[in-house]
Amino acid sequence: MRQFAAERAWEPFHTPKNLAMALAGEAGEVIEHFQWLTAEQSMALPPATRDEVALELADVLLYLVRLCDVLGVDLADAARRKMRINAERYPIERAHGRADKHDRL
Structure with missing residues (x-):
């Protein structure tokens, strides 16, 4: 590009x-x-x-x-960091099967 x-x-x-x-x-x-x-x-x-x-x-x-x-x-690095943040915000045990925002889980 x-x-x-x-x-x-x-x-x-x-x-x-x-x-x-x-x-x-x-x-x-x-x-x-x-x-x-x-x-x-x-x-x-x-x-x-x-x-x-x-x-x-x-x-x-x-x-x-x-x-x-x-x-x-560095988009790849930013994406990895964001996925770590999302993993904390949306733990499997609370987020599984739900589309709620992290502060509503």
């Missing part, structure tokens, strides 16, 4: 604010595919729609990776 942006001289545009906004916009495009669907319909997307969703998810991933690069965030 860094090289891709550099080859196009996009660095001035790739500020954290702009990248975060682009990330949110692309996430909205993912959501758009599921709006008004039932849970069952959302689990059984037609192949063409699934492919469109896949490309939107790729956009989300690419903006996320670029934002992490610009901010100097």
